[in-house]
Amino acid sequence: MLANAPGLAVEHAIVLNADCPPGFELSSGHCELRSLYQMYPSLQEAGVGGLKTGLPEWRDGFSPEQTDLGRYLFFDPVLSGDGSVSCASCHHPDQGFADGLGQSLGIDDSVLPRSAPTLWNVAFLKSFFWDGRTSSLEEQMQGPLYDAHEMGSNPQLLLKTLNGIPAYQQLFAQAFPNDFIDSGSQVRLDHIYAAITAFQVSLISLNSRYDQYAHGYADALSGPEKEGLNIFRSFVARCAECHTPPLFTNQQLAVIGTPEPEGMPFDAGAQVPMKEPSQRGGFKVPSLRNIALTAPYMHSGRFASLREAAAFYTGGRGHAVPKGEELKIHWHIWEPNLTDEELDRLVDFLMTLTDESFKPEQPSRLPSGMRPVHNNVADAGEIKDGASNHE
Structure with a gap:
């Protein structure tokens, strides 16, 4: 029995939500995304990404019950090896x-090599992890679930744990009724992966003040914010060439030569999974959606504030590459020589990309009977650097 007591009886049986999450419409038992961006031409037809550029392909089509089951699993520390992290x-x-x-931070307070990327809008992404080493959410989640330093579980333990909790057996039967026809049916790994994926693809953030402006409401942005948007899209700053609207990422790998925090060894990035020397120090171009909420920045949290991160790009091509490294810096990285005022306007604009209107509700109780764990910052007793400037 885990220390946090999984398997305790939960008063009043949990019933999965039969309604789709906000932003989705129920169609033939499945939740389908609905967004104004679906009215616009695709990126291939619209160039570099104007205000009315359409969305790339996305994932949806899960049932409301599968999505809600994934929500409980996502917050439940019973999925980890010792019940300490979710x-x-x-x-x-x-x-x-x-x-x-x-x-x-992972299990036993293990310090992991990189920062955790946001999950907002992962329904649109083609690759995952900072180094882009997986191509599906189902494949991606097995990394942290089974890594000895992250969640510390394994497939056998995970199946034994969830099949040993009657409440979860009942919920999986609600979410996957065709697979639980007889009383001897068991939770399978593909059920677990599908449910968590269903929840993750429901995390849609496309209703920021920028989006309202893009859809035609001119007063959604202030004068300085519009100036920042113009700088962002300019051929001087060239931000939009990699952080392409509407997702604010082109989903590509890029070597930009960002420095590591003091004392950390150089991270080879995408070179390792790709076995490609030209990708040494290469990482995925992250989405800038909700960027004001996710300080510190870069794969290792090198910059505490958005202002610092923006200033890095005007510091000169390759200016922070450590001695002894010869990186193939991405051709978009150059020397725009932005002024302090222009950098301030860029930050003003980036702040308009915040949208949590579809933020899901955190479960107050879990099917395992365990207590929901806090996030890592709360557990570590730390304050997010730069947060007071961004929230």
């Missing part, structure tokens, strides 16, 4: 579905 420990809704740490 998916939400590193991806907490109150931290922009990140955790506010430059290096996330």
Whole structure:
């Protein structure tokens, strides 16, 4: 029995929500995304990404019950090896579905090598992890679930744990009724992966003040914010060439030469999974959606504030590459020589990309009977650097 007491009886049986999450419409038993961006032409037809650029392909089509089951699993520490951490420990809704740490914390307070990326809008992404080493959410989640330093579980333990909790057996039967026809049916790994994926693809953030402006409401942005948008899209700053609207990422890998925090070894990034020397120091271009909520910035949390992160790009091509490293810096990285005022306007604009209107409700109780764990920042007793400037 885990220390946090999984398997305790939960008063009043949990019943999964039969309604789709906000932003989705129920169609033939499945939840389908609805967004004004679906009215616009695709990026391939619209160039570099104007205000009315359509969305890339996305994932949806899960049932409301599967999505709600995934929500409970996401917040439940019973999925970890010792019941101490959950998916939400590193991806907490109150931290922009990140955790506010430059290096996330895993089981037994293990310090992990990189920061936790946000999960907002992962329904649109084609690859996952900072180094882009997986191509589906189902594959991605097995990394933290089974890593000895992250959640510390394994497939056999996970199945034994969830099949040993009657409340979860009942909920899986609600979510996957065709697979639980007889009383001997068991929770399978593909059920677990599908449910968590269903919850993650429901995390849609496309209703920021920027979006209202893009859809035609001119007063959604202030004068300085519009100036920042113009700088962002300009051929001087060139931000939009990598952080392409409407997702504010082109989903590509890029070597930009960002420095590591003092005392940390150089991170080879995408070179390792790709076995490609030209990708040494390469990382995925992150989305800027809800960027104001996810300080510190870069793969290792090198910059505490948005202002610092923006200033890095005007510091000169390769100016922070450590001695002894010869990186193939991405061709978009150059020397725009932005002024302090222009950097301030860029930050003003980035603040308009915040939208938590579809933030899901955190369960007050869990099917396992365990207590929901706090996010990593709360557990570590830390305050997110730069948060007071961004929230």
